[in-house]
Amino acid sequence: MTTSGHTWLKVTPADSIPPREGRCVEIAGHQVAIFNTTDGLIAVENRCPHRGGPLADGILNGTAVVCPLHAWKFDLRSGACINHPEASAALVRYPTRVEDGIVSIELLQATGSEEAVTLTCEHRDRPIRWVHRKSSSSTCSGDPVAETSSLNSNPPRADTSQGNGYVPQEL
Amino acid sequence: MERLVVVGNGMAGTACVEQILKHKARFEITIFGDETQVNYNRILLSSVLAGEKSEDEIVLNGLDWYRQNNIRLRLGVRITDIDPVAKTVTGDDGMVTPFDKLLLAAGSSPLIPPIEGCKKPGVYVFRNLDDTRALIDRSRVGAKAVVIGGGLLGLEAARGLQVRGCEVTLVHLMDTLMERQLDSRGGSYLKAKIESLGVRVLLSHATAAITGETHAQGVRFQDGSEVPADFVVIAAGIRPNTELGRKAGLTVKRGIVVNDFLETSHPDIFAVGECVEHNGICYGLVAPLLEQGKVLAATITGNKGPRYEGTAPAAKLKIMGVEVFSAGDFAETPGNDVIRYEDPALGIYKKLTLRDNRLVGAILVGETADSHRYMDWLQSKLDLARHRRALLFPEPAPDAGFDLAQVSDTKVICGCHGVSKGEIVRAIRDRGLTTLSQLKERTRASTGCGTCTELCQSLLRAVAPQFVDEEKHALCKCVPLSESQLREIVRGQRLRSVQAVLDVYGNGIGCEICKPALSYMLDMVWCGEHQEDRSARFINDRVHANIQKDGTFSVVPRIRGGVTSPEELRRIADVAEKYSVRMVKITGSQRIDLLGVRKSDLPKIWADLGMPSGQAYAKGVRMVKTCVGTDFCRFGVQDSIAAGVELERRFENLFTPHKLKMGTVGCPRNCAEATVKDIGLVGQEGSWQVVVGGAAGKKVRKADLLVTVESTEEALQAAALFFQYYRENANYLERTYDFVERLGIERVRRETVYAPIAVQQGLRARLRKSKALARDAWLEGDMPVNPTQFVQIEPMGSLT
Numbered sequence: 001m002t003t004s005g006h007t008w009l010k011v012t013p014a015d016s017i018p019p020r021e022g023r024c025v026e027i028a029g030h031q032v033a034i035f036n037t038t039d040g041l042i043a044v045e046n047r048c049p050h051r052g053g054p055l056a057d058g059i060l061n062g063t064a065v066v067c068p069l070h071a072w073k074f075d076l077r078s079g080a081c082i083n084h085p086e087a088s089a090a091l092v093r094y095p096t097r098v099e100d101g102i103v104s105i106e107l108l109q110a111t112g113s114e115e116a117v118t119l120t121c122e123h124r125d126r127p128i129r130w131v132h133r134k135s136s137s138s139t140c141s142g143d144p145v146a147e148t149s150s151l152n153s154n155p156p157r158a159d160t161s162q163g164n165g166y167v168p169q170e171l
Numbered sequence: 172m173e174r175l176v177v178v179g180n181g182m183a184g185t186a187c188v189e190q191i192l193k194h195k196a197r198f199e200i201t202i203f204g205d206e207t208q209v210n211y212n213r214i215l216l217s218s219v220l221a222g223e224k225s226e227d228e229i230v231l232n233g234l235d236w237y238r239q240n241n242i243r244l245r246l247g248v249r250i251t252d253i254d255p256v257a258k259t260v261t262g263d264d265g266m267v268t269p270f271d272k273l274l275l276a277a278g279s280s281p282l283i284p285p286i287e288g289c290k291k292p293g294v295y296v297f298r299n300l301d302d303t304r305a306l307i308d309r310s311r312v313g314a315k316a317v318v319i320g321g322g323l324l325g326l327e328a329a330r331g332l333q334v335r336g337c338e339v340t341l342v343h344l345m346d347t348l349m350e351r352q353l354d355s356r357g358g359s360y361l362k363a364k365i366e367s368l369g370v371r372v373l374l375s376h377a378t379a380a381i382t383g384e385t386h387a388q389g390v391r392f393q394d395g396s397e398v399p400a401d402f403v404v405i406a407a408g409i410r411p412n413t414e415l416g417r418k419a420g421l422t423v424k425r426g427i428v429v430n431d432f433l434e435t436s437h438p439d440i441f442a443v444g445e446c447v448e449h450n451g452i453c454y455g456l457v458a459p460l461l462e463q464g465k466v467l468a469a470t471i472t473g474n475k476g477p478r479y480e481g482t483a484p485a486a487k488l489k490i491m492g493v494e495v496f497s498a499g500d501f502a503e504t505p506g507n508d509v510i511r512y513e514d515p516a517l518g519i520y521k522k523l524t525l526r527d528n529r530l531v532g533a534i535l536v537g538e539t540a541d542s543h544r545y546m547d548w549l550q551s552k553l554d555l556a557r558h559r560r561a562l563l564f565p566e567p568a569p570d571a572g573f574d575l576a577q578v579s580d581t582k583v584i585c586g587c588h589g590v591s592k593g594e595i596v597r598a599i600r601d602r603g604l605t606t607l608s609q610l611k612e613r614t615r616a617s618t619g620c621g622t623c624t625e626l627c628q629s630l631l632r633a634v635a636p637q638f639v640d641e642e643k644h645a646l647c648k649c650v651p652l653s654e655s656q657l658r659e660i661v662r663g664q665r666l667r668s669v670q671a672v673l674d675v676y677g678n679g680i681g682c683e684i685c686k687p688a689l690s691y692m693l694d695m696v697w698c699g700e701h702q703e704d705r706s707a708r709f710i711n712d713r714v715h716a717n718i719q720k721d722g723t724f725s726v727v728p729r730i731r732g733g734v735t736s737p738e739e740l741r742r743i744a745d746v747a748e749k750y751s752v753r754m755v756k757i758t759g760s761q762r763i764d765l766l767g768v769r770k771s772d773l774p775k776i777w778a779d780l781g782m783p784s785g786q787a788y789a790k791g792v793r794m795v796k797t798c799v800g801t802d803f804c805r806f807g808v809q810d811s812i813a814a815g816v817e818l819e820r821r822f823e824n825l826f827t828p829h830k831l832k833m834g835t836v837g838c839p840r841n842c843a844e845a846t847v848k849d850i851g852l853v854g855q856e857g858s859w860q861v862v863v864g865g866a867a868g869k870k871v872r873k874a875d876l877l878v879t880v881e882s883t884e885e886a887l888q889a890a891a892l893f894f895q896y897y898r899e900n901a902n903y904l905e906r907t908y909d910f911v912e913r914l915g916i917e918r919v920r921r922e923t924v925y926a927p928i929a930v931q932q933g934l935r936a937r938l939r940k941s942k943a944l945a946r947d948a949w950l951e952g953d954m955p956v957n958p959t960q961f962v963q964i965e966p967m968g969s970l971t
Contacts (some may be wrong), residue, residue: 057686058710061686068710073683
């Protein structure tokens with residue numbers, strides 16, 4: 001199936017994420033942490049830019065999460081690290097919405113001969129592209145915008161051990 | 172000797188008498204007070220209402236003070252008449268007292284607006300200690316209270332009642348809360364904050380009547396709408412008590428008129444405090460009253476000279492969880508520069524008004540740390556050209572001693588009592604003061620509103636060679652109270668959840684430092700009868716396993732005393748293979764660690780193991796390490812295995828301020844290293860030594876001997892006393908070795924094994940109660956606290 005444009009992927013009932021906690025969900029080979037914050041549900045990549053800690057397991061204070069490994073703290077609204085200002089890395093944030101009690105995450109599905117799925121990176125407004133391949137090999141889809149993302153030291157991190165057909169692509 | 176009669180035993184009158192005494196004037200002093208209390212700090216009544224302070228804590232001058240200074244004190248007597256010619260006062264008991272000089276410090280009364288039915292039972296005011304007692308008595312959880320008046324007093328009453336569990340509606344006539352101190356923007360920030368704390372606010376509501384047949388049942392407004400209420404508090408302002416002034420024929424306008432020397436129109440009658448009007452202004456705040464008292468003391472003792480020239484109005488709202496400061500003129504008139512900062516998410520609003528580069532007014536809502544600086548600028552009329560770029564940001568981190576070193580000796584640190592830096596420093600040096608309470612007693616600094624407490628402490632720290640910080644450091648910025656204060660609050664206010672503590676006493680959000688600490692505290696104080704909130708726990712305590720660097724977990728089953736069996740070992744081996752455990756390791760604590768387990772596998776592994784949690788991830792009871800003792804060892808003189816297994820059984824599944832490791836050894840050779848454990852039992856011929864506070868981690872410390880006892884049961888009991896004492900008194904994340912060092916082993920002994928029997932029984936009873944409610948955490952594998960506690964969520968929809 002090859003469709004184009006933005007779609008919303010239904011992820012989980014909103015009440016499966018308790019208040020002030022986070023949960024991890026895997027989408028397109030990508031670990032996404034969804035938090036039930038005082039500002040509503042916020043989804044970011046589930047990977048601390050410091051040493052890759054699972055942010056979904058961190059303590060959530062209002063809209064800030066604390067990585068359980070070395071206590072790096074991030075403002076989920078901006079994605080910025082709060083207590084290590086020297087670190088330029090910010091978290092990728094994904095648009096979410098809740099409808100009929102179900103949390104959805106926005107995906108950008110590209111057209112073309114290949115089926116590609118892009119998770120939108122909200123705080124920069126620049127999509128990071130993920131290529132959906134039925135085979136385990138992957139192809140570059142050549143999105144110039146995504147390249148800017150990696151310049152911002154905010155690249156998606158390939159994790160080939162999570163092989164279920166979706167292979168994140170660093171472009 | 173001249174006779175001085177003082178009418179009014181409140182803060183203004185008594186403070187003035189204190190100043191008079193300093194002049195060494197020879198007066199025979201009589202003070203009349205219509206309340207039955209000795210002089211107390213009226214500003215802190217809101218703290219009494221909110222349960223933060225006891226009545227005793229707000230007493231300013233106890234009976235001793237009157238006695239020592241030969242002051243005749245008559246309480247519960249209201250002066251009803253003054254004869255200015257014969258120079259006598261008459262009390263409501265009929266007694267006539269002559270005076271040579273009369274000091275009127277009659278204060279003020281609650282202003283009751285013309286509201287129909289305001290005399291009904293169930294309508295209260297909030298002015299003195301008796302009013303406060305009545306309100307405390309009336310308030311109960313779920314009671315509906317309406318507070319009329321959105322000024323300082325009304326807000327304090329509303330918050331106090333709300334902390335006591337009442338459902339409070341605050342009604343205000345104007346469209347801005349505290350409109351005399353705040354602009355409309357600042358008022359809206361305050362409103363949002365108060366509402367977020369659970370107080371309902373109705374602005375622009377004119378109260379027409381108190382409804383109800385026999386007693387107050389609600390409030391009706393002029394627009395016809397109504398709010399039901401179980402009781403009503405009127406806090407609409409104050410009115411100077413001027414009747415006596417009128418009777419004495421003094422010039423009276425809104426208040427008793429006084430000049431710059433606090434003289435009235437009668438040469439031997441003086442007045443001070445809320446009952447006076449100076450330059451057209453009646454003051455209702457503490458700082459002006461105390462300034463007036465100083466001037467009046469000079470005048471009345473024949474040292475006439477100092478003038479009272481008015482006080483810049485400054486007010487600080489003193490209620491838990493809401494910070495408001497306002498001073499000077501904040502009107503946005505032409506010619507004023509207005510500098511503003513707002514952060515709606517944090518609820519911070521700051522506004523400064525400047526004229527000719529000098530501060531003329533300030534409003535701070537949500538963050539008042541800088542109020543001292545602004546007050547200083549306001550009073551000194553400092554040219555701020557040099558500070559313009561940093562007007563709204565906090566001063567650089569106060570390295571107190573250094574910053575204060577720049578401050579001149581004449582600068583007043585305690586505005587309430589007018590104590591200067593020089594006076595404080597001299598008192599500390601000359602009297603060898605080392606604690607804040609000594610400083611308070613000696614100089615009265617920081618006994619008023621308390622805002623200068625930090626500064627006083629900084630001075631002590633800088634000047635006193637061996638400063639003793641009585642209050643331990645606040646837990647963190649989110650809950651700015653010490654842990655011992657918080658324990659009392661949790662107990663006293665019957666708070667049973669982390670969020671409740673944060674909402675009422677903190678910023679409502681909390682952080683990774685205070686939330687786990689509060690979680691522990693609640694569990695400890697309520698012995699398990701609290702509302703467990705997993706969101707406030709570190710991940711280890713949410714999934715009962717130790718998180719590893721790659722996000723997987725380690726699993727350590729309970730193996731009491733390190734004694735296992737072939738059958739158990741077989742099960743562990745099977746589990747390790749079945750779940751492809753990446754490493755199986757014997758730990759330093761004689762346990763077996765299965766490393767590299769995925770979160771979603773944890774419940775299955777626990778089920779397959781069929782063993783309880785070893786708590787190797789928790790700030791709790793870890794294990795007891797043992798040597799083989801008398802069973803096999805040819806040197807063993809005590810059964811260290813039996814003792815160790817029993818010790819572990821008695822304490823397991825309980826939480827402690829930090830991890831707690833124990834050891835038992837059957838002879839002084841100490842093969843299981845009991846002397847470097849938090850609690851150790853060291854066997855000797857015919858006795859056990861119970862040792863505590865040992866460490867072999869980042870720090871190595873030999874444990875202190877707590878007690879030597881004969882039987883194993885006595886040793887276990889002694890260990891239990893220390894164990895519970897540590898649980899109740901240590902700060903969170905304070906290991907026993909720091910705790911024992913901080914208190915000293917002598918004190919620990921005195922308060923545990925050598926404590927009175929009743930104290931010991933208390934410790935044991937609370938430990939028993941906690942233990943009875945403690946459960947093996949791994950039972951949650953079958954009964955998760957929420958459905959996604961361990962599972963990895965799978966998307967519902969599909970991508971293709």
